[in-house]
Amino acid sequence: MHRISAVKQQLRLVCQKQRQLISFQQQQRLGSIISQRLIHLLGPHLPTNVASYVPLAGEVDITPLNTYILKQNGHLLLPRVTGVDMSMHQVTGLNQLVRHGKMWQPSSDTCRCDEVPLIIVPGVAFDKLRNRMGYGKGYYDRFLANNNHHRSFLVGVVQEDLLFASIPAEPHDRKVDMIVTETSIIGGKPWKS
Ligand SMILES: Nc1nc2c(c(=O)[nH]1)N(C=O)[C@@H](CNc1ccc(C(=O)N[C@@H](CCC(=O)O)C(=O)O)cc1)CN2
Ligand SMILES: Nc1ncnc2c1ncn2[C@@H]1O[C@H](COP(=O)(O)OP(=O)(O)OP(=O)(O)O)[C@@H](O)[C@H]1O
Numbered sequence: 001m002h003r004i005s006a007v008k009q010q011l012r013l014v015c016q017k018q019r020q021l022i023s024f025q026q027q028q029r030l031g032s033i034i035s036q037r038l039i040h041l042l043g044p045h046l047p048t049n050v051a052s053y054v055p056l057a058g059e060v061d062i063t064p065l066n067t068y069i070l071k072q073n074g075h076l077l078l079p080r081v082t083g084v085d086m087s088m089h090q091v092t093g094l095n096q097l098v099r100h101g102k103m104w105q106p107s108s109d110t111c112r113c114d115e116v117p118l119i120i121v122p123g124v125a126f127d128k129l130r131n132r133m134g135y136g137k138g139y140y141d142r143f144l145a146n147n148n149h150h151r152s153f154l155v156g157v158v159q160e161d162l163l164f165a166s167i168p169a170e171p172h173d174r175k176v177d178m179i180v181t182e183t184s185i186i187g188g189k190p191w192k193s
Contacts, residue, residue: 004168004169005136008133008136008168011125011133011168012124012133012136015133015162016124018161018162019162022159028061030060030182031061031064032061032064034060034159034180034181035063035064036064037180038155038157039065041185042118043072045189046072046074046118047074047118048075049075049077049090049116049117049118050069050074050077050116050118050120051079051088051116051119051120052065052066052069052078053122054066054078054094054104054105056102056103057102059122060158060159062120062157063094065120066094075113076090076092077090077091077116078091079143080100080105080112084137084138085139086142086143087112087114088114088116088119088143089110089111089113090110091106091110096110114148115148116148116152117151117152117153118153118155119153120155120157121155121157122134123158124162126164127164128164128165128186129169129175130175130176130177130178131166132175132176133167141172145174153177153178154174154175155177155178156176156178157179158181159181159182160181160182163179
């Protein structure tokens with residue numbers, strides 16, 4: 001294994017352990033605070049298509065944001081994994097999700113969408129230089145490397161204690177444009193205000 005990937009893998013394990021220390025109640029509270037901040041920041045500027053995620057255990061639970069997008073009649077796009085590929089599919093309700101391993105994802109009869117100006121990106125850890133570390137499967141890296149998504153605005157979501165000064169980055173890692181935690185906002189907005 002390349003040295004950087006080995007360091008990332010170690011850090012990934014430490015962060016995943018750290019996330020397990022948080023109680024369900026704390027996780028819900030964080031999710032609610034961070035969702036409110038995202039709604040406040042992005043709400044007035046939401047494009048029609050917004051890609052978000054269905055929280056996995058330990059991730060910030062942004063269900064309140066997802067519900068808000070659905071209520072605004074925005075198109076809520078969620079990741080669907082097939083083999084090594086990930087695509088974004090439109091759902092009109094959270095009841096259109098089916099189980100896939102430990103994940104919930106849009107069912108096969110939802111519509112794939114390749115135009116995604118705004119993507120809310122989950123991560124195991126981020127750093128203040130806006131680097132992201134995920135589960136190490138490269139789904140987001142490959143998805144974002146696709147031409148269609150070069151101009152998408154990426155918002156990383158993470159709890160403050162998994163936002164580091166610096167994490168190792170490899171050439172294929174794409175930085176996010178903005179990071180929102182319960183206490184910090186890093187990076188710029190895509191619009192003038
Ligand atoms: N909420 C959320 N959804 C997401 C991602 C994410 O990071 N967060 N993904 C970001 O990438 C994609 C899925 N990423 C995955 C990352 C790891 C494994 C995984 O470890 N799978 C196990 C077997 C499944 C299991 O343990 O039940 C394996 O392959 O060993 C699967 C999907 C798409 N959806
Ligand atoms: N654009 C790409 N094309 C092909 N393979 C890629 C690309 N980007 C990353 N990969 C591969 O994906 C694997 C995982 O990369 P990395 O460790 O950066 O994942 P991650 O960002 O933490 O995971 P994820 O995106 O699934 O949350 C690496 O082996 C890497 O070589």
